[in-house]
Amino acid sequence: MIFRIAPEAPVTAGPAPPDEDFGRPHVATWILLGVSAAGLGVVAGLGGYSLSLEDCKPTRSDEEVDEIVAMRIGADVGLGVGAASGLAAVMVGVVSASSEAQEDPHGIGWAPVVGPTTRGLMGWTRF
Numbered sequence: 001m002i003f004r005i006a007p008e009a010p011v012t013a014g015p016a017p018p019d020e021d022f023g024r025p026h027v028a029t030w031i032l033l034g035v036s037a038a039g040l041g042v043v044a045g046l047g048g049y050s051l052s053l054e055d056c057k058p059t060r061s062d063e064e065v066d067e068i069v070a071m072r073i074g075a076d077v078g079l080g081v082g083a084a085s086g087l088a089a090v091m092v093g094v095v096s097a098s099s100e101a102q103e104d105p106h107g108i109g110w111a112p113v114v115g116p117t118t119r120g121l122m123g124w125t126r127f
Contacts, residue, residue, distance in 0.1 A: 039082025
């Protein structure tokens with residue numbers, strides 16, 4: 001009897017199917033972008049309306065002038081909310097993309113670095 005021991009042929013798999021969620025923004029990014037758009041819409045609406053009412057400002061009563069001032073304050077608040085949520089949407093998108101990249105064992109990545117004495121951008125590569 002002859003027994004021959006040979007190594008099995010290596011099993012090679014094709015490329016892994018792409019992850020369905022990879023590259024998609026986190027749901028919080030979309031929510032924050034919606035809040036940002038609403039805030040900027042408030043700026044456009046209240047700011048534009050208050051500017052149209054200002055044309056007749058000398059003939060307006062004190063109550064009407066106070067209403068115009070309140071609209072301007074509302075527009076300023078809308079601008080602040082829109083800008084802050086837009087910035088937060090960008091940060092959530094960057095952080096979620098960085099965390100997805102960290103799950104990949106190979107590749108290149110980057111992340112913001114903020115510390116008591118350090119601020120900047122950190123990059124890495126894995127092979």
